[in-house]
Amino acid sequence: MGQAIVKLPAYVTRVKLASGEHAYYWKLPHWATDKDPKTGARTPTVRHGFPCPVESCALGTGHDAAVAKAEGLNETLKEWRLGAERKTLKPGSIAWLFKWYRDQERFTDLKPKTQRDYRRLMEIVAAFPTRAGGTLGNRKAADMDGETADTLYRKLREKGEREAAYCMQVCRLVWKWAVRHKRTTGVKDNPFAGMGIKSTPAGENRPTTRAEYDLYRETARGMGYQNMAAAAALCFEACQRVSQVFGFWPDEEAVKEGRDPPAGLQWSVYKPGVAMALVQRKTGNPVWLDLAIEVEGEAVQLYPDLERELMDLRERAVRDEFGQPVGPIIVDERNGQPFDQRWMSTVHRRICTKAGLPKAMTFTGFRHGGITEIGDSGEADVRPISGHKTLAQTRTYNKATAEKGRRIALKRREHIQALGERDDKEPKP
Template sequence: MKHRIRTVQPLPSYTRRKPLAGGKWGYYFEPPGWAVVPPAGDDRGPCPVGAEALGTDYDAAVQRVERVLLPLFHNWRTRGDIDLAPAAVTEGTLDWLFAAYRQSDKFGALDRKTKALHERGFALVGNYALKDGRRLGTVRLTQIDTTVVDPLYAKLLVTGGKRAGGPRRAGEEPLPGAAEHRERRTTINHAMKSCRRAWNVVRRKRSDLVPATNPFAKMELREVRRPTPTASYEDLQAAVAQADATGLPSLATALMVTWEWLQREEHIFTAFRLDHYRPKDHPDEVLIVHPKTGEEVWVPLFDEAGASLFPELMMRMDALKRDRIGQGPFFVRDWCDRSRRTPLPWATPKGGLDLVRKKSKAVLLGAELADDLSFTSFRHGGLTELGDADLTDTQIRALSRQTKAVLPRYVKKTQRQIIAGTRKRRALRPVAAEHDQEPGQLSFDQLMGGK
């Protein structure tokens, strides 16, 4: 009997070894379960890195985990706080293209969340291992065409590979994600779009190094859209009451802001400042900024007769701003930091919103609302309420600053909208006499063949 040589060689995080047939050891990368199936409402979505069989070569396994899998995992975990760019790049390579795009004004103008999405896409594509062991990122742009990109897309699309060492033996536990192939179409579609965008932007400045034909363009990507669960006004009332009851009035107010003024979660906690609400030069208005679209809108707080348009929300906002001056974040935590003895902003210095999402989820669960609701659900609920109120697209766009093209994505189609639309259509038709039938209408007896 051949004895297996035991090893005490260190392994990276989320990596383990297993005995295989023939006295060898197999190495496996296994991300934690909370990353593979994130909690409901986590806007990061499933981790782009799944369980992976790494083979029997210790050095190769460790190198792949440390250089590719762990950086991708931690970038996803921190929403882009960890840089995935290689330390040095060769001009004219794919890595260089990504680096040049990062230095462009176009990339700099993006919000933090979109930048992180691009970075994950660059990492997935650039770190792809070729048969000769090289990273795709080290390949020159002149060597990358559709014959490279199309097969790459197909290979990246499905995560979870074959088990190293042959089929699983009877009684052996399967690796999470390794036995089942999981499609990650949304993640890989975003990666292809990120590469396409980088190619187009850098090509305009460096046409001498970037080929005119963009291999990431016109890929006919099939989109899979999962609608965001939408909260109702009753859900909002329940969530606000629960947040107040648990000592989180600022979070309750933020939920009302996203419903009434349609501002995104990240912008409420990172871009909404004290001087945006009823400043001296606009005492009857609030400035709602949308960094994602670059739009700003002054929302009136009173109508022509002087009546408050948002009485419940304004009462809260006035109370939160009382005795505070400056241009700092409007929304701060509802407790004092032990060391600073003052409330800190909800968002971290880098814009992280993990605490907001954790507290929001606890509030929603405490209110016994649907498990799939999140903070974002209340903004979508506010947008849908606009449609239910029979507002025109122009009126909705004036409030939300959404473009006409993306508006249907946010304003959910409901029975009330369908009924209102049908009534408006019928109102345009000529009014027939009560005893007359509509043109072409048959009686019940005629439809039944005279029976």
């Protein structure tokens, strides 16, 4: 009689090792990933508004444990495919707690973009795979402890320090509110409190230097991303916020009224060779950016790099009936639509990698670098360009740099020399 064939769960393969043991692997099906047409890289498919929460992994050498974990992975994959997990949330689970929090007034009162960011971070936590093969969202929220929270943070940091810190901050807010309503939530402790995570992750505010900015734009143009080169120029030269340049910050009034909000900076704010009429979205402060001035009868261009990048884009812009460019300045060159935030981050990282620029170089760093450069030039008050309300706010960006240190030292030497000259002129006793 032949040996019985043991049927393995779907998507599981068994491989014989050199030692004679068998190892088991679970491979994510092809239909759960999408292929990038440019790079060929595969990314999780999005269904029902959520990316696939599981990924291929090794199951170990133990048959029974491998089968149990694979069945858990398959169940999670099925729930995601059908959207069942979000239709029938388990009361008291982490996914249920996140949904409960999103129904609270303290969440619904937040700005639309903040709500979207919080929702995305909650999904990252809820979709985090567990050892048993399921997701963290199915675990009971009241059973979450400090050790598990620390482990989650450590694992998330492997994929990105900044996002991991933000996930922990959102969880801390959710559990803090849940403890206050423990009769409803069943949560009595906040495992995310006291983790010592800074509100601003280390390295986030690293200012980009002009040399890095120049190399970035050159590389972006060479890769066919003129839009990213122009966006970097708007952030560095005009000190605009990333959210405003790309349109990641919607008009709340337009959203409430059911209108499509303007996506980012519009061509209407730019008059070539003359000025840019800007309004800092966060503060509401107007910024008039002269692009040229007249010196002794000659026009002097103040922002030649910025205008070069904008003019290259302007030639391709959509035109109105009078031949004037209309719509957002920065659009995705693949489809002419505003950038998806995740895709923008992907393209930014590709450009930095191609150029050999530091991993810590974020797009926010262009604005920080531009404002820092203004400070390095000797101008303490950067508000006419940055649009900040107070000088105190600009200190976050206008950082102490080696250039400032050299300038201070030079001023000090001049002061000492002046004192010496004065002493030489005074009559000796």
